[in-house]
Amino acid sequence: MMRRREFLGATLAAGALLASCGRRAAPLPPDRRAARSRVAVLPASSYEVDLTDLLLRGLTAFAPAVRGRRVVLKPNYVEFDPRGVINTHPRLVEAAVLAFLRLDAAEVIVGEGAGHRRDTEYILEASGLEAVLRERRVRFVDLNLDRVAQVELRARFTPLGQLWLPRTVLDADLLVSMPKLKTHHWAGVTLSMKNLFGIVPSAIYGWPKNVLHQAGIPNSIVDINAALALPRLAIVDGIVGMEGNGPIQGEARAAGVVVIGDDFPAVDATCARIMGVDPQRVDHLRWAGDFLGNIDPARIDQLAEDPKLLRQNFAPPPNFPRLRLV
Amino acid sequence: MSSTALKLAQLLATRRTPEAGYEAVAGAGANTESTALAALALGDAEACEWLLARQRPDGAWPLGDAVPEPSWASSWALIALAQAGAGAEPLAHGADWLVAREGWRPSLLARTIGALTGQRRRIEHDLALRGWPWHEGAASWCEPTASALLALRQLSTRIATPGASERALAGERLLWNRMCVGGGWNYGNRRVLGETIPPYPDTTALVLLALHGSARREEIAHSFAALERLLVAHASSLALALAALAHELHGRDPEPLRRALRERIERRGPPSETRAVAFSLLALDGGAARLSVPT
Numbered sequence: 001m002m003r004r005r006e007f008l009g010a011t012l013a014a015g016a017l018l019a020s021c022g023r024r025a026a027p028l029p030p031d032r033r034a035a036r037s038r039v040a041v042l043p044a045s046s047y048e049v050d051l052t053d054l055l056l057r058g059l060t061a062f063a064p065a066v067r068g069r070r071v072v073l074k075p076n077y078v079e080f081d082p083r084g085v086i087n088t089h090p091r092l093v094e095a096a097v098l099a100f101l102r103l104d105a106a107e108v109i110v111g112e113g114a115g116h117r118r119d120t121e122y123i124l125e126a127s128g129l130e131a132v133l134r135e136r137r138v139r140f141v142d143l144n145l146d147r148v149a150q151v152e153l154r155a156r157f158t159p160l161g162q163l164w165l166p167r168t169v170l171d172a173d174l175l176v177s178m179p180k181l182k183t184h185h186w187a188g189v190t191l192s193m194k195n196l197f198g199i200v201p202s203a204i205y206g207w208p209k210n211v212l213h214q215a216g217i218p219n220s221i222v223d224i225n226a227a228l229a230l231p232r233l234a235i236v237d238g239i240v241g242m243e244g245n246g247p248i249q250g251e252a253r254a255a256g257v258v259v260i261g262d263d264f265p266a267v268d269a270t271c272a273r274i275m276g277v278d279p280q281r282v283d284h285l286r287w288a289g290d291f292l293g294n295i296d297p298a299r300i301d302q303l304a305e306d307p308k309l310l311r312q313n314f315a316p317p318p319n320f321p322r323l324r325l326v
Numbered sequence: 327m328s329s330t331a332l333k334l335a336q337l338l339a340t341r342r343t344p345e346a347g348y349e350a351v352a353g354a355g356a357n358t359e360s361t362a363l364a365a366l367a368l369g370d371a372e373a374c375e376w377l378l379a380r381q382r383p384d385g386a387w388p389l390g391d392a393v394p395e396p397s398w399a400s401s402w403a404l405i406a407l408a409q410a411g412a413g414a415e416p417l418a419h420g421a422d423w424l425v426a427r428e429g430w431r432p433s434l435l436a437r438t439i440g441a442l443t444g445q446r447r448r449i450e451h452d453l454a455l456r457g458w459p460w461h462e463g464a465a466s467w468c469e470p471t472a473s474a475l476l477a478l479r480q481l482s483t484r485i486a487t488p489g490a491s492e493r494a495l496a497g498e499r500l501l502w503n504r505m506c507v508g509g510g511w512n513y514g515n516r517r518v519l520g521e522t523i524p525p526y527p528d529t530t531a532l533v534l535l536a537l538h539g540s541a542r543r544e545e546i547a548h549s550f551a552a553l554e555r556l557l558v559a560h561a562s563s564l565a566l567a568l569a570a571l572a573h574e575l576h577g578r579d580p581e582p583l584r585r586a587l588r589e590r591i592e593r594r595g596p597p598s599e600t601r602a603v604a605f606s607l608l609a610l611d612g613g614a615a616r617l618s619v620p621t
């Protein structure tokens with residue numbers, strides 16, 4: 001059976017009606033799910049609180065092996081709009097830099113491959129990230145222009161087979177996905193898994209990364225995440241998120257949380273529940289939950305705050321009216 | 327050459343590899359677009375040799391040494407080589423490839439189903455129009471269409487390519503169809519799910535540059551007005567450079583934009599990406615003529 005969201009994602013994003021007709025789920029790669037996953041939900045009322053301390057407390061539970069290692073932070077700077085809340089807040093990026101340096105990382109790099117605009121100088125300057133990078137003397141790598149290597153996709157949710165991916169990411173000792181907590185009009189939600197679209201180099205795949213759209217957005221999300229073997233961590237900026245017509249034109253929604261974990265599907269499922277979204281109704285989360293990570297709440301240990309107590313009902317994207325968690 | 331232009335030329339020189347290719351950023355490895363733009367900006371004959379040596383058997387150029395697939399950067403290779411007076415054979419071979427290349431379009435059946443089911447209302451542009459994609463098999467978008475249009479228009483003075491004028495017209499039609507509400511261009515969506523998508527200054531300037539000589543004066547004027555508004559809030563080096571070039575090619579005064587570009591570079595240093603450096607040098611050092619086409 002063709003999956004409805006697969007059909008819609010490929011069709012709507014690319015304007016490619018029927019592009020994915022007849023595509024079927026391939027056999028799943030080996031099950032990579034842990035018996036149990038842990039996700040830390042940390043309240044944070046604003047970007048003015050001591051975010052470095054907050055992250056250090058949150059990271060304690062995961063004890064990431066970063067001493068003497070290279071950490072690559074991948075925040076969401078897909079685009080910039082002064083009217084919106086598209087991006088991971090620069091203060092949270094700064095706090096992550098400081099936290100990993102305090103944990104004795106040899107180097108912390110910030111990397112992003114913006115998906116819409118080619119003018120990276122503008123995005124960095126206008127968003128305020130450039131000032132943080134300069135002040136903290138952090139190296140920024142434009143993942144759209146980085147050296148690349150061809151990577152075999154382990155899952156087959158798309159027909160792509162391989163993807164060129166940036167060496168900076170592939171050579172990292174720890175990849176930290178730092179998404180914004182947002183709804184997404186083609187994918188339902190955009191969190192730590194969808195954020196990895198930004199590692200796919202636009203110099204090869206375009207602005208926008210239309211090849212991924214035509215292969216099916218949820219399908220591509222799962223394939224990219226399944227392809228990466230390196231250690232990873234997610235730090236989600238949910239202090240102020242975005243609801244409605246995300247990921248660009250939605251409205252700001254203060255959720256007051258930072259969510260941390262090392263199982264991306266588990267982190268994203270937890271974030272979805274905080275947004276009042278049923279993860280089972282988000283294709284890429286449901287598919288990832290079959291082999292890549294845990295989305296069943298019975299297999300997720302929630303550290304710090306109980307996400308049920310922090311739940312908010314984000315307005316869904318206009319073409320996903322039935323995402324609501326019952 | 328002004329001191330600012332000299333700084334830019336010196337920076338470009340640091341991006342040159344021993345084989346005379348140019349890197350997009352330091353350490354990235356030489357690629358076709360950076361090499362072509364540096365060749366245009368510096369008049370580097372060896373960079374043109376680098377390009378000629380890398381033309382694929384099908385006439386296209388790869389993205390760079392690391393990624394051999396035929397790429398959108400072929401348009402810039404053709405523009406640079408045409409300006410450098412390269413022989414007709416590689417130009418004709420490249421032009422044939424460019425004429426044949428087009429973005430993915432849904433079939434008539436798919437478009438009809440889309441219209442009946444309301445899908446087309448979600449993305450409000452004509453999916454049947456033939457532009458150029460970033461990647462093989464993907465849909466058409468504004469920037470690769472603008473650079474392909476510019477390449478075909480420039481080549482038309484050197485060689486006769488069957489189908490080139492029809493393809494150029496088709497590309498032009500696509501660009502007009504994708505023009506944002508109120509003028510200007512972004513990556514290629516004017517409205518999505520009923521929401522207006524705003525234009526970008528750099529893309530607007532690049533498309534205007536490719537459309538110089540167009541008779542659609544009203545849309546051109548609207549788009550220059552949009553560009554002016556956008557530059558108030560968003561004056562990156564790349565945007566200012568492309569805007570200055572577009573102004574000059576449309577017979578408008580580029581000097582205020584050149585001044586703003588010079589001041590910006592003096593204040594905060596040159597841009598980091600080779601593409602922005604090369605366009606800045608072209609804008610400040612009289613390079614617009616190298617992008618002009620017969621009108």
